[in-house]
Amino acid sequence: MKMNESIKDILQDKFDRETLSAVLQISKDDIDQVLDRCNYSRDFITTANDLQVLDAISSCYEEYRAINR
Numbered sequence: 199m200k201m202n203e204s205i206k207d208i209l210q211d212k213f214d215r216e217t218l219s220a221v222l223q224i225s226k227d228d229i230d231q232v233l234d235r236c237n238y239s240r241d242f243i244t245t246a247n248d249l250q251v252l253d254a255i256s257s258c259y260e261e262y263r264a265i266n267r
Contacts, residue, residue, distance in 0.1 A: 210248075213247050230243055232255055233251065233255065
């Protein structure tokens, strides 16, 4: 997903998952579940900013695609 710089700036400063939830159109609980299934630590899940979480989800999805081709 390509984002413009203003969205990146917003996500970088957010830690509440509200904006990320709106961008991805999934619930905050679903975001936590995806990260948990991708083996991210509880510490990462609770402390990462929304941009870091988006990058983690994207990375996890790319690994999933590579394995399931």
